Amino acid sequence: MDLYSYDSASDLNQPGPIGGPYVFDAENHLISAGGMAYLYDGDGKRVGKAPASTPTQPNYLYWYGTGSQILEETNGAGNYLYEDFYFNGMLLARSESDNWVDHFFADALGNTRCVYGDSDPDGGCSDYYPFGGERPITNGGVNVPFKFTGKERDSESGLDNFGARYTSSDFGRFLSPDPDNAGASDDDPQSWNAYAYVSDNPLNMTDPDGRGGCDGRDPGGCIEVTANGPDDEILFSYSYKRIMLRQLSNAAQRANDLLHAAWDWYRTSRLDTTCLLASTVAGATAGASAGIEYGPAAQLALAPLTGGGSEFLGGPLGGAALGGLAGGLGGGSAGFMVGQIACRTGTGSGGGGGGNEHFKKARTRAGWDPNRVIQEGRKFKDSESGYTVHVDGNRVVITDPNNGDEPVTMFENSAANTQQRIQSGKWIPQ
Amino acid sequence: MDTPMTMYEAFDIWKRVSDKQLIRYRCFRNLETNRYAVQSSDRYSLPIDSKRVTFLEHQFLELLAESSPDERAATFESLSDAIVAHQRQFDEHPGLTR
Numbered sequence: 001m002d003l004y005s006y007d008s009a010s011d012l013n014q015p016g017p018i019g020g021p022y023v024f025d026a027e028n029h030l031i032s033a034g035g036m037a038y039l040y041d042g043d044g045k046r047v048g049k050a051p052a053s054t055p056t057q058p059n060y061l062y063w064y065g066t067g068s069q070i071l072e073e074t075n076g077a078g079n080y081l082y083e084d085f086y087f088n089g090m091l092l093a094r095s096e097s098d099n100w101v102d103h104f105f106a107d108a109l110g111n112t113r114c115v116y117g118d119s120d121p122d123g124g125c126s127d128y129y130p131f132g133g134e135r136p137i138t139n140g141g142v143n144v145p146f147k148f149t150g151k152e153r154d155s156e157s158g159l160d161n162f163g164a165r166y167t168s169s170d171f172g173r174f175l176s177p178d179p180d181n182a183g184a185s186d187d188d189p190q191s192w193n194a195y196a197y198v199s200d201n202p203l204n205m206t207d208p209d210g211r212g213g214c215d216g217r218d219p220g221g222c223i224e225v226t227a228n229g230p231d232d233e234i235l236f237s238y239s240y241k242r243i244m245l246r247q248l249s250n251a252a253q254r255a256n257d258l259l260h261a262a263w264d265w266y267r268t269s270r271l272d273t274t275c276l277l278a279s280t281v282a283g284a285t286a287g288a289s290a291g292i293e294y295g296p297a298a299q300l301a302l303a304p305l306t307g308g309g310s311e312f313l314g315g316p317l318g319g320a321a322l323g324g325l326a327g328g329l330g331g332g333s334a335g336f337m338v339g340q341i342a343c344r345t346g347t348g349s350g351g352g353g354g355g356n357e358h359f360k361k362a363r364t365r366a367g368w369d370p371n372r373v374i375q376e377g378r379k380f381k382d383s384e385s386g387y388t389v390h391v392d393g394n395r396v397v398i399t400d401p402n403n404g405d406e407p408v409t410m411f412e413n414s415a416a417n418t419q420q421r422i423q424s425g426k427w428i429p430q
Numbered sequence: 431m432d433t434p435m436t437m438y439e440a441f442d443i444w445k446r447v448s449d450k451q452l453i454r455y456r457c458f459r460n461l462e463t464n465r466y467a468v469q470s471s472d473r474y475s476l477p478i479d480s481k482r483v484t485f486l487e488h489q490f491l492e493l494l495a496e497s498s499p500d501e502r503a504a505t506f507e508s509l510s511d512a513i514v515a516h517q518r519q520f521d522e523h524p525g526l527t528r
Binding site: 053059060075076077081096155178280373385397399409410411417 | 436460462463464465469470471472473475479480481485486489493496497500501502503504505507516518519520
């Protein structure tokens, strides 16, 4: 039998499913769990996480607007990690520091059911038990911390941050009593339980901020969810489509990178026309297949430009075709490139054989070779080694100018550290 | 974040990019928080350039002395998450290698 203990303010502090004991401050804020300390602003919003050993030195920060939703996440030095996008109160997407975007697909309750992102286009799918327990469906579940009703689940404790309070999906209730529950309604027994989540009606109600009851007395309390869920036209709003357009733009940029890589190879290689056609066709076919990944994004992105309908270029087919075009362009380039390699080295007469595999390798190459920091960053010369230093924000890439500007090392560096190196003469502006 | 008493375990993760190129991820584990961070990713190509090897060894110590791994990069509960985050920072999209 488990014995639970509570502090003097009735907060559950021992035991926890994981990450206990929990420590609360005088205002009932959870300030420590699972080896991490939490920091709050004057409005009670959690603004940072820090190792419990150094609780005043956060290594993760949350940035809010005027509302209660997180708009940006950074590391302790303020370096940008994620930017969060909402519509109608629902978290729809999260862009990363490299400008790629994870797209969230939510159900009527706002549960993050699937994620589509760049690091893994199948960002995982999850189902949820009524009180938030996660049931991974694919890829080990959604690979983001925003899970049950879109609230952040702390990996160190397993608790969901609802704002004013935290819930435990293992317990199916809050750890702290409702701060607005002082006047529980006599004629509503469910309201007597100050720890209950949405009056134990989790399939029909959600709680946006962790405070207030579900008996209608408190306009800031929980929200009833309609049986049909959010309207599709609202969910796929114009702003959401703008995000999708950004994703398509990224796909096109990637194809462009591959085209340049192919062109660079062509310039330095002997052209063999025998291989050209076969390699290009095989590569384009593989690329079009890969482009299907971008098809849905393209279709959604372009719909508002044509009146929001699905008529544009035959709807999904048109979108897939455009996505395929982007992928095909890259694939064709890749096929051309590897075809030339095959012909020049005598390892293949067709040149385009195994185009799909070659396309994958080419895409890897495009990510590894000329990257954004080198192209867009400020340039310095390292006075000791003669290497070229590229600085873009907090990102530093050092390349070897005597070896085709091949990358030597990559690391993050604070602005202060960069400035110190410049002032000391170690890095000389170019 | 570290304190003067914070201790770190340093170790390397290697990735063979091709039969001529290697990436060495310089990783750290904070012994107090048990969280991981990647300080840098260093590249080596055949033929091995001893000047580069020396430069990277020198840089490893220089970066560590300059800032703690916790301050230099975001920390993660798993090593793989830390490496993926580092790769994303530098456009080395791991997902595109599928």
